[in-house]
Amino acid sequence: MNEIDFAVLGTGGIGRRTLEVSQHKEQLRPVAACDRNGIALDRDGLDVEELLDATEGNIAGDGRGDTDGPDAATDGGVATDSGGVKQTGEGAGIVASEQGEPTATPIDDVIAVAEDLDAVLIALPNLEHDFIPRIADRFADAGYSGVLIDVLKRSRVIGMLDERAETFEEAGLTFVCGAGATPGFLTGAAALAAQSFVEVHEIDIWWGVGLKSGYKDNRGTVREDIAHLDGYDIETARDLSDDEIEEIVEAHDGVLEFHDMEHADDVLLERAGICDAEDVTVGGVLDVRSDEKPTTTTVTVTGTTFDGERATNTFELGDETSMAANVNGPALGYLQSAVRRNRAGEYGVFGPAELMPGF
Numbered sequence: 001m002n003e004i005d006f007a008v009l010g011t012g013g014i015g016r017r018t019l020e021v022s023q024h025k026e027q028l029r030p031v032a033a034c035d036r037n038g039i040a041l042d043r044d045g046l047d048v049e050e051l052l053d054a055t056e057g058n059i060a061g062d063g064r065g066d067t068d069g070p071d072a073a074t075d076g077g078v079a080t081d082s083g084g085v086k087q088t089g090e091g092a093g094i095v096a097s098e099q100g101e102p103t104a105t106p107i108d109d110v111i112a113v114a115e116d117l118d119a120v121l122i123a124l125p126n127l128e129h130d131f132i133p134r135i136a137d138r139f140a141d142a143g144y145s146g147v148l149i150d151v152l153k154r155s156r157v158i159g160m161l162d163e164r165a166e167t168f169e170e171a172g173l174t175f176v177c178g179a180g181a182t183p184g185f186l187t188g189a190a191a192l193a194a195q196s197f198v199e200v201h202e203i204d205i206w207w208g209v210g211l212k213s214g215y216k217d218n219r220g221t222v223r224e225d226i227a228h229l230d231g232y233d234i235e236t237a238r239d240l241s242d243d244e245i246e247e248i249v250e251a252h253d254g255v256l257e258f259h260d261m262e263h264a265d266d267v268l269l270e271r272a273g274i275c276d277a278e279d280v281t282v283g284g285v286l287d288v289r290s291d292e293k294p295t296t297t298t299v300t301v302t303g304t305t306f307d308g309e310r311a312t313n314t315f316e317l318g319d320e321t322s323m324a325a326n327v328n329g330p331a332l333g334y335l336q337s338a339v340r341r342n343r344a345g346e347y348g349v350f351g352p353a354e355l356m357p358g359f
């Protein structure tokens with residue numbers, strides 16, 4: 001496959017690792033990356049190592065994905081150090097890199113060079129449900145006709161993207177939604193595990209993540225997960241200060257357990273025709289004090305075979321595989337498949353249960 005030039009929107013806990021994992025994929029060339037405060041651009045390929053060094057422990061933002069302002073892209077503000085985040089160089093995030101330029105309009109700046117891009121991976125926080133759909137609108141309005149791919153989690157966003165399918169088709173845009181680990185990798189695994197059956201009764205996704213780098217380096221991820229705890233929702237989670245988040249983590253001794261999460265695995269499996277959304281459950285355990293997984297990530301698919309046997313197929317991840325590996329490997333794998341589809345003239349909205357990721 002020909003080389004793929006891609007951009008990453010958001011270089012926090014996920015986006016930084018996207019860039020790092022892409023270094024292991026010959027055909028992928030990261031040429032643009034932005035965060036809330038800045039943008040790095042190089043048509044010959046970013047110096048990923050330099051960018052990662054400059055942003056180590058130095059992520060611009062508070063995990064909110066601020067959408068204030070007239071064009072709803074960024075507040076252009078400067079992140080503060082309130083969460084104990086080390087600031088290296090001047091300013092926060094990408095602007096600390098030699099390649100970074102400050103900007104008040106990072107997403108617009110990527111859109112301005114989008115005609116040179118084959119794909120754009122969106123690794124932005126998602127505490128406003130229409131944030132990513134609105135970003136997609138802006139790429140489509142600007143005439144972008146490549147791949148957009150996100151790692152968002154919430155079920156209700158998928159419908160908002162589906163509503164835009166016709167617009168994407170007309171624009172020649174291929175959108176892959178929910179293409180991280182869960183939803184994403186594990187949704188795809190469930191779709192594959194379902195193939196033994198003629199009827200699927202139940203799909204259970206149970207994940208374990210150990211993230212010693214904690215809230216300060218994974219702000220969007222931890223803030224959004226807290227929204228699933230009893231007594232919280234995305235509005236209350238969005239309003240929490242960094243200190244309040246650290247207090248919640250402290251109150252749980254660093255281990256947060258979640259049940260019945262609103263993860264889009266359910267609607268993505270339903271739209272792929274595998275089972276009803278209500279037959280899918282997602283839960284898991286996040287340990288922000290240790291890199292060791294607190295529980296093994298498992299997907300179980302229970303169904304009935306054509307000859308009447310009821311059985312459960314199980315897919316399990318190795319405990320040594322990190323969240324960064326299980327989100328970014330698949331996200332880049334789906335990105336490659338999506339570029340193939342796009343080049344073959346297939347446009348619209350796809351979910352991770354509908355295409356196999358490339359390697």
Ligand SMILES: NC(=O)c1ccc[n+]([C@@H]2O[C@H](COP(=O)([O-])OP(=O)(O)OC[C@H]3O[C@@H](n4cnc5c(N)ncnc54)[C@H](O)[C@@H]3O)[C@@H](O)[C@H]2O)c1
Nearest residue numbers: 010011012013014035036061065073180181182219220221
């Ligand atoms: N599907 C999965 O399996 C999976 C797993 C983990 C995380 N995620 C999702 O990935 C997303 C990112 O999480 P994270 O922990 O990397 O977040 P983070 O807070 O560490 O990083 C977010 C990045 O986005 C940038 N940003 C925020 N608002 C912006 C704006 N308006 N314009 C430009 N840049 C902006 C920030 O500067 C930062 O670089 C979250 O939505 C999280 O839920 C998905």
